[in-house]
Amino acid sequence: MGFKGAWAKRHKYLYGDNPEKAKEVFTQLLRLQRKLAEAHKKLKRAIDLLPKDLRYEAVHAPEVVKQYKANLLEQIGQLEGEEKNKADLLIERIEQYERARERYFKVREELRKLLKGKAYCDPKLMLRILHQKETGDRKVIKTYSRDSTIYPEFVGHTIAVHNGKTFVPVYITQEMVGHKLGEFAPTRTFRGHPDKSAKVVKKK
Numbered sequence: 001m002g003f004k005g006a007w008a009k010r011h012k013y014l015y016g017d018n019p020e021k022a023k024e025v026f027t028q029l030l031r032l033q034r035k036l037a038e039a040h041k042k043l044k045r046a047i048d049l050l051p052k053d054l055r056y057e058a059v060h061a062p063e064v065v066k067q068y069k070a071n072l073l074e075q076i077g078q079l080e081g082e083e084k085n086k087a088d089l090l091i092e093r094i095e096q097y098e099r100a101r102e103r104y105f106k107v108r109e110e111l112r113k114l115l116k117g118k119a120y121c122d123p124k125l126m127l128r129i130l131h132q133k134e135t136g137d138r139k140v141i142k143t144y145s146r147d148s149t150i151y152p153e154f155v156g157h158t159i160a161v162h163n164g165k166t167f168v169p170v171y172i173t174q175e176m177v178g179h180k181l182g183e184f185a186p187t188r189t190f191r192g193h194p195d196k197s198a199k200v201v202k203k204k
Helices: 019-048 052-060 062-078 081-115 123-135
Strands: 141-143 158-162 167-171
Touching: 019 052, 019 081, 019 123, 052 062, 062 081, 123 141
Parallel strands: 141 158
Antiparallel strands: 158 167
16 A cells, blocks of 8 residues: 655645645635646547547647648648638647637646645545634544645544545544555555465366
8 A cells, every 4th residue: 555755745835834825725726627637628629629640649749730830820821812811720720729729728737836846635525624623623524635735734534535435534643644545544444364274276
């Protein structure tokens, strides 16, 4: 149940040494994740509008699309009628793709800077924990985020972690801080080694 690279930064919290900023930081993280998801949808729609022979390049080699647009701009003065209209529409769609791609990578970079070198925690989960702390509620919180790091704010709360089949209630103690939620909700149940006497008899 290892989480590669997570152990070294398990106590480097997103809010640094200022827990009072937890709500502000995790609200920002949630907003950025939603912006990134929306930017990804717009980029996908823009790629789908491109000709089929350009879609692969739009994902894996955007410089090819840029060169294709440059060639079109050079030739457009020689085109007339229907051909010119088609070229204008294609240029417009390429520019739409370029704007969507620029927006997507801009938001992704903002998110990367916020998360870099820090212990990740699902913002929805953290905000629900903070809300419970404010109201004094202690209801069990369900989550699918097995890769979330356990923050000090989790102590004293019960979180039901999904193990791929069902939700496993996990009561958080101080000793669990810095670990991943998935470590306490195993996806497999070890039932012991088989009895030595129960050996497969080989055919002679």
